[in-house]
Amino acid sequence: MVTLEPCNHVGRTGPCAVALIDAGIGRVVYAVADPGDHSAGGGDRLRAAGVEVTGGVLADEVSVFLDDWLFAAGHRRPRIIVKWASSLDGRAAAADGTSQWITGPEARADVHRRRSAAEAIAVGTGTVLADDPALTARAPGGQFFDAQPVPVVFGRRPVPSDAAVTRHPHAPMFFEGVDLAADLAELAHRGIRSLFVEGGPTLASAFIAAGLADELLVYVAPVLLGGPRLALGDLGIESIDAALRYDFAVIERLGDDLLLVAHPKPTEGN
Numbered sequence: 721m722v723t724l725e726p727c728n729h730v731g732r733t734g735p736c737a738v739a740l741i742d743a744g745i746g747r748v749v750y751a752v753a754d755p756g757d758h759s760a761g762g763g764d765r766l767r768a769a770g771v772e773v774t775g776g777v778l779a780d781e782v783s784v785f786l787d788d789w790l791f792a793a794g795h796r797r798p799r800i801i802v803k804w805a806s807s808l809d810g811r812a813a814a815a816d817g818t819s820q821w822i823t824g825p826e827a828r829a830d831v832h833r834r835r836s837a838a839e840a841i842a843v844g845t846g847t848v849l850a851d852d853p854a855l856t857a858r859a860p861g862g863q864f865f866d867a868q869p870v871p872v873v874f875g876r877r878p879v880p881s882d883a884a885v886t887r888h889p890h891a892p893m894f895f896e897g898v899d900l901a902a903d904l905a906e907l908a909h910r911g912i913r914s915l916f917v918e919g920g921p922t923l924a925s926a927f928i929a930a931g932l933a934d935e936l937l938v939y940v941a942p943v944l945l946g947g948p949r950l951a952l953g954d955l956g957i958e959s960i961d962a963a964l965r966y967d968f969a970v971i972e973r974l975g976d977d978l979l980l981v982a983h984p985k986p987t988e989g990n
C-alpha cells in the first residue's frame with residue numbers, strides 16, 4: 721500500500737514498478753496517480769505484468785499532504801507563495817525605506833512558521849541591500865526551527881560578503897532573475913518543491929506579472945504610511961479589464977493585523 725502510484729521511469733533510482741514486479745509483489749494499492757510526464761504509467765506496467773492494482777484509494781485525503789510534491793511534479797517548478805506585509809494603504813515601507821516593523825509579533829510568528837514549511841525562501845538583491853534579512857525560520861524567542869528553507873537571492877547586484885543571508889544554515893543560491901521560468905525549473909531540478917517569496921516589491925511583482933504566484937499571503941497592519949513605497953510595483957496592467965483577480969481562501973486576524981490568503985481566480989479552461 722503506497723500513497724503514490726509507483727513510478728515508471730529512471731530517476732535517481734530505477735522504476736519502482738519494475739522493482740515491485742521483480743520482488744514478486746502480487747497486489748498494489750495506491751492513493752494518487754503520478755502526474756509526471758515521464759514517471760506516470762507505473763500502474764499500467766504493473767497490471768501488464770499480472771499484478772493486481774487498485775488506484776485512487778483516499779486520493780483526496782492523500783493529495784492534501786502531497787500537495788507541493790504533486791504541484792512540482794505536474795508543473796516542473798516549485799509552488800510559489802508570494803508574501804508581503806503592508807499598511808492599510810498598501811505601503812511596504814515608510815518614505816525613508818524603514819519597514820521594521822509594520823506588522824506585530826503574531827503576524828511575524830505566522831510568517832516564520834510558514835517560512836519553515838517552505839523548502840526555499842526568495843528575496844531580491846534590493847531587499848538584501850535594504851533590510852539585510854536573515855531569512856531563517858525562528859520561534860518568537862529566536863530559536864531556529866528544525867526545518868529551514870534554503871535561501872535564494874534573485875538579482876544582478878552584488879551581495880555583500882558579510883550579508884546575514886551568508887550565515888544562513890543553508891548555503892544561499894543565486895540567480896540573476898532574467899528568466900524566472902528557467903530559474904524555477906533549475907530549483908525544481910535541485911529538488912525544491914515550494915518557494916516562499918519574501919520580497920521586495922520588484923521581485924514580488926515580477927513573479928505575479930509572470931503568472932507565477934500560486935498563493936498570495938498578505939499581512940495587513942492597521943497603520944497608514946502614505947508615500948511612494950508600495951508593496952507591489954508595476955504589473956503591466958493597463959486597464960481594469962486586465963486586473964488580476966483572486967479568491968480569498970483565508971481571512972484571519974493575527975493580533976492587531978489581518979492575514980489574507982488569496983489564490984488566482986480560476987480562468988476558463990483552468
Ligand SMILES: Nc1nc(O)c(N)c(N[C@@H]2O[C@H](COP(=O)(O)O)[C@@H](O)[C@H]2O)n1
Pocket residue numbers: 805819820821822823824827828831847851852853854855856918919939
Ligand atoms: N511579516 C513582516 N512584517 C513586517 O512588518 C515586515 N517589515 C516584514 N518584512 C520582511 O521580513 C524580512 C526580514 O527577515 P528576517 O527577520 O531578517 O529574517 C524583510 O526583509 C522583509 O522581507 N515582514
